[in-house]
Amino acid sequence: MPDTDPATKSMDEIVALCKRRGFVYPASEIYGGINGFWDYGPLGTALKNNIRDHWWKQTVECPPIGPDGEPVSIVGLDSSIIQNPKVWEASGHVGGFSDPMVDDTETKKRYRADHVWVRKAAGKDGNEVLVAIVLGSQEEAQAAWEHFDSTGKLPDQLRGELSKGVKKCIDGAKFYEDAPISSYVDVSDDQRVMVFGQHASKPGTLTEPREFNLMFETFVGAIRDASSKAYLRPETAQGIFLNYKNVVDTMRVKMPFGIAQVGKSFRNEVTPRNFIFRSREFEQMEMEWFCAPDDSPKWYDFWKHERMRWWESLGVSKSNLRYRDHDDDELAHYSKMCVDIEYKYPFTAPGYGELEGVAHRGCFDLTQHQEHSKQKMEYFDQERQVKGQKAGLSKDEINAQSKYIPNVIEPASGLTRGVLVLLCEAFTPDESRPSKVYMKFKPKFAPIKAGVFPLVNKDGMPEVAQKLYMGLREKFTCQLDAKQSIGKRYARMDEAGTPYCFTVDGDTLSDQTVTVRDRDSQSQERINIDQVENFLADKIGE
């Protein structure tokens, strides 16, 4: 630190290096590719696995100490990608994911149909028009027009200006006082030509509301009909809620506790963009933390900070990470509070883009599944019962405190976004070195830990290098390379992000030492050949 500012890094060069060195390839490339899908090459897979393993270890195997000084308890899970389609009705994804959209064919703008509000008026020319404005709710639209009626102006919170055409149209138009503001969704087909879009220059440019379902559909079994329709999961979280009862019943967990899962999710994104940042198939690392409702603010705060610390532990520079609290109007249907951990990607810089969301989901999901499945999701908290009894509370008071549907705090991060962050973070241009760039991974996450080279292929050096390599390969991912010049080999390792290279030279044969070449400083030191393994173990453990 300070590390190179992501704003100065070229995404094109990062993508090119990823392909050249086997981190990420376009999916189905020999058939011309397929938009929104990527394949992870040998080094990319190693990098992804390293991040995943670190997350699993820090989340499930050795979770942190909680705010009360007690170690937190989190169990692992691996649920199915395809579930009963009723799951997605209960979770709100089938409804919420298929918001109908409206396009303005003139201005090419697109709106959510339920955010478009129309008001009927008689124009100066005697023709009726429906003036459409885009606002989040009917109340806001109502208030906007009331503001207009009293002041002759629409308020500032309208998204964008009214077009000149609309202004001209409503100037002198007579609004029907008794006609309510209505949703565009309810406008009939023949009335649609009368609708004057907020940004349009003339009426009739808005399309009918159209469905955009972001979930991938498939069919279970050989018969393709409505009853066999199923969905690929759009998030791993629901698999956890589905098994909440199973885990409580079988794992001797008690509140508060977490269930963690890593796996693929699928979203049929409208516009996959920015390399692997938004792809249609991606991998998530999600943990659902179940706790008593009155404890939830404490845990929300805890996980918010804990997750930031975790990203910093990957070697991501503090200055490239930040929190962003969600405004009320962008909160998801399930969420009470949500904070994003964001990274300064080269394509968002100087702005930031989402990396992980820590959401307070309340009891939304479990309540939904309780209603839809008719299975009880209530938890009986015996510790609270005992506490209540000791405090001499009444039976009703004790019940009220010890029976509840748990609240959920959800740190949900993108594993594949984590890969992207480490790729961007590691990518370090350096005009002074032959490769012009090196990948500055923290050694722990580097796909290849070490290179082992004979300085030249003679005088017994290859044999010594081979022996060193044979020992190391049992513990570390490393590469033996005797081809071409030593400089070329260092350069290759720089691009792969290999932190250390051990070179056997003439002195090795007499004094049993090798040189260690450090990727970042390019400096060398000599260590005893017997110490190489300890040296590596030390550096990688850091």
Place this chain on the structure above:
RNA sequence: GCGGGUGUAGCUCAGUGGUAGAGCGUCACGUUGCCAACGUGAAUGUCGUGAGUUCGAAUCUCAUCACCCGCUCCA
């Protein structure tokens, strides 16, 4: 989904209607004395894909796919 741009070797690109090219990289052999050295040799392309125009298309036309930029979207 809309508008604009781009697609030629692994990469960067040249090639405007007449035999498909360069540099780098890759591989082999030789050489080598610490940062993409050198020599010799080799492999690599239905010019994104599919049609059309033409005696002849990488080149012109249309369609399509992918990528990039801007909208839009992102529970």
